[in-house]
Amino acid sequence: MKKNKYMPTAISLYVNYFVHGMGAIILAQNMQFLMKQFGTDKAGVAYVISALGIGRLLVLFVSGVLSDKLGRKPFVFAGMAVYSVFFVGILFSKSVSVAFVFALLAGMANSILDAGTYPALMEAFPEAAGTANVIIKAFVSGGQFVLPLLIGFLINNNLYFGYSFIFCIAIFVINAIFLIKLPFADQAKKEEKASSLDENSNNRFRSNPKFWVEGLALIIIGYTATATFYLISVWLPTYGTEVAKMSKSASLTLISYYSIGSLLSVFITSYLVKSLVKPVVFVFIYPLFSLMSLLLLWLVPTPTVCIISAFLIGFTAAGGVLQLALTTMAELFPSNKGKITGIVYTASSLATFTIPVMTGIISKTSISNIILLDIIIAAIGVLLGLIVNVRYRKVMNVEAKPINA
Numbered sequence: 001m002k003k004n005k006y007m008p009t010a011i012s013l014y015v016n017y018f019v020h021g022m023g024a025i026i027l028a029q030n031m032q033f034l035m036k037q038f039g040t041d042k043a044g045v046a047y048v049i050s051a052l053g054i055g056r057l058l059v060l061f062v063s064g065v066l067s068d069k070l071g072r073k074p075f076v077f078a079g080m081a082v083y084s085v086f087f088v089g090i091l092f093s094k095s096v097s098v099a100f101v102f103a104l105l106a107g108m109a110n111s112i113l114d115a116g117t118y119p120a121l122m123e124a125f126p127e128a129a130g131t132a133n134v135i136i137k138a139f140v141s142g143g144q145f146v147l148p149l150l151i152g153f154l155i156n157n158n159l160y161f162g163y164s165f166i167f168c169i170a171i172f173v174i175n176a177i178f179l180i181k182l183p184f185a186d187q188a189k190k191e192e193k194a195s196s197l198d199e200n201s202n203n204r205f206r207s208n209p210k211f212w213v214e215g216l217a218l219i220i221i222g223y224t225a226t227a228t229f230y231l232i233s234v235w236l237p238t239y240g241t242e243v244a245k246m247s248k249s250a251s252l253t254l255i256s257y258y259s260i261g262s263l264l265s266v267f268i269t270s271y272l273v274k275s276l277v278k279p280v281v282f283v284f285i286y287p288l289f290s291l292m293s294l295l296l297l298w299l300v301p302t303p304t305v306c307i308i309s310a311f312l313i314g315f316t317a318a319g320g321v322l323q324l325a326l327t328t329m330a331e332l333f334p335s336n337k338g339k340i341t342g343i344v345y346t347a348s349s350l351a352t353f354t355i356p357v358m359t360g361i362i363s364k365t366s367i368s369n370i371i372l373l374d375i376i377i378a379a380i381g382v383l384l385g386l387i388v389n390v391r392y393r394k395v396m397n398v399e400a401k402p403i404n405a
Helices: 007-029 031-038 042-070 072-092 096-124 126-156 163-179 187-194 211-242 248-252 254-275 279-299 303-317 321-332 334-362 367-395
Strands: none
Touching: 007 031, 007 042, 007 072, 007 096, 007 126, 007 163, 007 211, 007 254, 031 042, 031 096, 042 072, 042 096, 042 211, 042 334, 072 096, 072 163, 096 126, 126 163, 126 248, 126 254, 211 248, 211 254, 211 279, 211 303, 211 321, 211 334, 211 367, 248 254, 254 279, 254 303, 254 321, 279 303, 279 321, 279 367, 321 334, 321 367, 334 367
16 A cells, blocks of 8 residues: 555554454453353353344444445444443443343444445555455454453453453544544545456456355355354453463463464465465465364363464464455456445354354353364365365466455
8 A cells, every 4th residue: 555645544444443353352351250240151241242243233234335325434433432332331231131232332333333444445545455454454453462461461460350441442532533634535436446347357257156156155154254263262261261271361362362363364365365376265275274273272272272273263264264255256256246245244243143142052061162163163164165266266267367355
């Protein structure tokens, strides 16, 4: 991305996703404290966490449509405001049902932020839209790296756990003050670019892609890719404490190792897919390595293995498989990008809803069985990734350049 007048705006938008990275795991990271506050068990907190996915699903499509009509900036500020209500609300929630409502708002805030931010970045950097959006993942990982360290500091110094929530609110307030005067790109510029993407698609195919084969496989990968890393981000600290017998503060830092892996993956993968490796290859390779890491974690539950597996799963599962699946979708079905993106992200959101519900039930039997569930999900992802790769080589001309999504 070259220097342009929207760079300060982009940085401010990225800061919001640093906070979102913390917001996505803050309930799981504070699980022990919230169990006491809500008067519930792990399954109860997992039920609250499931509301994040439900909230995201409720407004996913509507927020996108309204963003096109009302503009990006109002949606960015609306997302920040609703997210702040969540952070405050959880601290004052005394029951699972009340906390569930506020968690629902956090899910909605995520969709509202996405509806304003992703289009705003693509409009600000039309020549590097893919890179601009991938950097969001880096800031999310940064937030997920910092939060466990912050909570570990609070625990070790016997400080109020709610300071982690207040920290997030403070960043939003400061960022809003800077962002309010910054310019957003003209939405009309994006539409000019979009019409030119289909021009060279005629000679890219050997045969017609099949939506009900590779298309459906990629949509389900939207679910498996998200489920694989989301499950780990929620339950790995508990697994570290109860199965690997790590201390509470040490188990929380596992998410930091996971986030380092994710952060490194964003930069390394974005470099590789520019010219060296097609995105579709990673749609198979990364889930395969995630599966191997999960098997190691399940079979050898030691502190050292937990640290290694956390890093590897962060690198292979949370480093952009979902985005790479979307890029592959854009190559195979270039004329339906908006519709397909919505479907894939809906599948992704279903994962953030169903995984906490399933794992909350499983947690009553064994925490190890939660990792076993992740192994099964990752194995399905590997199989689907293999199908997509086989079909890709039959459908696409090898020499054709991928289209950035």
